[in-house]
Amino acid sequence: MTAGPNGPLRQTLQLRLNDFDVLGHLNQAVYHELLEQGRIALLASASADSNAYVLARVELDYRSEVPVPTPEVTVETGVERVGRSSVRLAQRVLRPDGTLAAEGAAVLVGWDAAERRSRPLSDAEREGLSARLSQAAA
Template sequence: MTSEPPPQTRFTAEVVLRWGDMDAYGHVNNVQFHRLLEEARIRAFSEWFHASGGDSMLRSGVLLARQEIEFLEQLTYRPEPVAIEMWVTHLGGASWDMGYEIRDGDALYARAESTLVAFDLAAQRPRSLSRDERSALEALLGEPVAMRRRR
């Protein structure tokens, strides 16, 4: 009897670096990591919420409420993209936490976690996740980010 492999709970986006992402020290500036995560998130939303029009989450409203990054290795510019793996680490009524790893093969450059909130743009307040949104996010539920914590 063979057991089935666990379901894939991570989505990977390949994101291209820009020459201008480098700083005076010759590596990708820490602020640019936030841009890389944003680019990966936008691609993920298109894939995850494709049943409801792909960019529906962006059109209906989603806010970034928190983002924490742990830098592990210096990332230098190169023409090849970096892989950003994403998954859901916690799911609430109107919000969810996403985990990220920025990597290239065995090299792990950073870990991150974000809290995102479904937002009603017209009413200017959080809104509950729809059944389809919740279902899409539940399929990506995985382990918390293995990040060092502050004391």
């Protein structure tokens, strides 16, 4: 994982042979697993508990294949917007040569597990997540 205290988080993730499908490229479901790892890492870097959020929306556009035997990809995760009870993230998957493989967005909602409903973000969460605002959003 690489990044300073501000801006998008970059994380290099290893791929496994079983991440690839019979067509010889990264299976579509694996992208979602990779992006989830990026979201968890971003929340941790912002001192936010990933168990205190639920995924409300995900968008993903595939741009170029990741062929077998690509050993790793880089996942970039940044904050586009911090709301009252939600945060919108921008995410990208890059091949080792820097080629954009996929890009998308996710909306996470603060979650009150005891009440089983959304909750407002705390000031500390808002501050930590705002430090990760993407350049385009800043």
